[in-house]
Amino acid sequence: MPFSHLFLCRELGLAFKAMGYTHPFPVQEQAIPPTIAGQDLVVQAQTGSGKTIAFLAPLLHLLAKGESGRTPGGGPPRVLVLVPTRELAAQVRDRATELAKHLPITLKIHMAFGGVSVNLQMLALRGGADLVIATPGRLLDLVRKKALSLAGLKHLVIDEADKMLELGFIDEMSEILRLLPAQRQTLVFSATMNTNVQEVIHLFLKTPQTIHVEAGPGLVVAIEERAYLLPQERKGPFLRELLAREVWPQVLVFVASGRRADNVVRKLGNSGIRALSLHGDKSMSARTDALEQFRSGRLRVLVATDLISRGIDVRGLACVINYDLPRSPRDYVHRIGRTGRAGMSGIAISLVGPEEEPHLGLIEKKVGRTFDKECVHPPGDAQSQSSPKRSGCPDPSGL
Secondary structure, eight states, X not given: OOGGGGXXXXXXXXXXXXXXXXXXXXXXXXXXXXXXXXXXXXXXXXXXXXXXXXXXXXXXXHHHTTTTSSOSSSSSOXXXXXXXXXXXXXXXXXXXXXXXXXXXXXXXXXXXXXXXXXXXXXXXXXXXXXXXXXXXXXXXXXXXXXXXXXXXXXXXXXXXXXXXXXXXXXXXXXXXXXXXXXXXXXXXXXXSOOHHHHXXXXXXXXXXXXXXXXXXXXXXXXXXXXXXXXXXXXXXHHHHHHHHHOOOSOEEEEOSSHHHHXXXXXXXXXXXXXXXXXXXXXXXXXXXXXXXXXXXXXXXXXXXXGGGSSSOOOTTOOEEEESSOOSSHHHHHHHHTTSSOTTOOEEEEEEEOGGGHHHHHHHHHHHTOOOEEEEOOOTTOTTOSOOBTOOOOOOGGGO
């Protein structure tokens, strides 16, 4: 099905073409028409499925057509997108701006998030807004300071609802609910469904249509998954070997903690490999700079915690490396979903120490796939050649 069959204005079709999209993804096919029709939606779709465009395109269409209550310009926002993190807010803002620049009207698109001074965000909102992308806490700050009103809101999107609740925003969500007009359209997007998400659905939506987009076999085809079994102390040297010998233009390395991220960056730098870290202990300006350098292609290696494992889109990202295995199979899926996006191929590599092998087995069981495994031996060992699909490394102490 081409985009032209989704009842979107012609200008958005030009935007898709400029972005290199010829046909919609399944979540877009299923979500765009009922969104234009004003239906409340609950959409369960995995990371990398194209859900950001699935809600932005129809809502921008409605804004452009003047079907959301007034002509573009000043006044309170008509569309609010709630997101759990500053990084996701920036991504949604960038994608909305990319789509909106093809429209015949000028829309005011702003984002608001914590960790930085509220004053500049208040100034930006003085002239009104058509679409606001915000984290819950900062949104409430702006409302309390009377810099933002939700009285004219027509469309609410709750993106990454499960992540929002994992980060403890349930009280803020309840307070926001009390500020919303009763007559509105609400769209909830979530990778997973649990009791907390169901409660939010019950509170915010009225007789919603439910869309569940299966991950399908595409993820397996698009992403080549490998696991290297090696002693814990070999992870750092082996990571440097991989980065030196492979021609991946960009690599995202996931680690378990901010301290680990900084340590890996330092050791990479000592080997002449420039990298930056991104984690919750970094300042907001440092996080923004690292992510912008990585997105623009000026930085080849970004070492991050799970802060950006969900919702962050880096186009054409060739490789994701799990320096440390994630805590859960679900987090594994979110991490590797940073590559192999929009129909492109990618590589996901996990570095697995002996104590992590049982956890790797659990991940394989839960995701329903067995990864190719290679055993990495210490330098100088007679068995230093990798052995594909070998399930375990010999104990170095017994060599």
